[in-house]
Amino acid sequence: MSKKIATYLLLAVFILSLGLVGCGKQTNSSTAKVLRVGAETTFPPFEFQDETSKEYTGFDMDLARAIGKQMGYEVQIQNIGFDGLIPALDAGTIDMAASAMTITDERAKKVNFSQPYYKSGLSIVVKSSNAVINGFKDLEGKRIAVQIGTTGAEAAHKIKNAQVREFNSSSEAYIELKNNGVDAVVNDLPVNAYYLTKSGDKDAKLVSEVANSEYYGLATAKKNTELNEKVNKALDELKKNGEYEKIYIKWFGKKPE
Structure with missing residues (x-):
């Protein structure tokens, strides 16, 4: 065997070994x-x-x-998009939905819900000058903005006329109220309250009445019962070790009920 051929063989072995190392890394990842x-x-x-870091943040995150x-x-x-979360679970493109999703009988037919992790309810935001709308009964015949696919949307559609x-998005609903395109926004109480606090919008107010006490759950695919059990176990552990309470206080300024 000539030195030239031997050199080529050694080079080939070296390249092959690099390829195998690369394959090993892919398998591990x-x-x-x-x-x-x-x-x-x-x-x-x-x-x-987050406007600065561009990272997704919030209580659920x-x-x-x-x-x-x-x-x-x-x-x-x-x-x-909220209305795309359950289809994404069905398709297997996500493993879990963590998006302030209210536990309902209809949704429970399509997904597995974790144990409840937050108690909420529906509320109304109107212009500060609005003295007509003081509760849900006053929304009859009014123009209402909601976020698609939410329980707020379901409730609004049941209001007469x-x-x-x-x-x-909820932000688009608030903009529509600000531009006088609607008379009220119906959304979850903590979301409405957070908007008024953080936006500093002095031209809007929260109606005191809260309706439809509801609970949020983390959703997993109907067929993935194993993951649902793991999520529930992790939630229990976070409540026991104090981490859940720490996160709750960070975002709501009080201990969970």
Whole structure:
């Protein structure tokens, strides 16, 4: 064998060994535990994008990351329209939805819900000058803005003669109120309260009446009962070790009820 041929053979072996090392790295990365979490990220204080860091933040986002850490998973957040979350779970493009999703009988037919992790209710935001709307009974025949796919939207559609306008995000609904396109916004109480506090909008106010006490749950695919059990176990552990309470106080300024 000539020196030239021997050199080529050694080079070929070297290149082959590099390829095998590369394959080994890919195998290791593919076996990493990842929890793909879907959320509609325009729903503060539960999920929204930080203006400075551009990272997804909020109560649900902190809770989802804490659950993933407790389970030993890396959490990856995906921004998905609220009405697309359940289809995404069905399709397997996400593993869990953490998006202030109210537990309802209808949704429970399509997904597995975790134990409740937050108690909420529906409320109304109107212009500060509005002295006519003081409760849900006063919304009859009025123009109402809601976020598509939410329980607020469901409730608004049941109001007699109401003209309901659906928007992709809660922020769009508030803008419509500001521009006098609607008479009121119906949304979850903590979301409405957070908007008024953080936006500093002096031209809007929260109607005192709260309706339809409801509970939020983390959703997983109907067929993935194993993941649902792991999520519930992690939630229990976070409540016992104080991490859940810490996250709750961070976003709502008080201990959970």
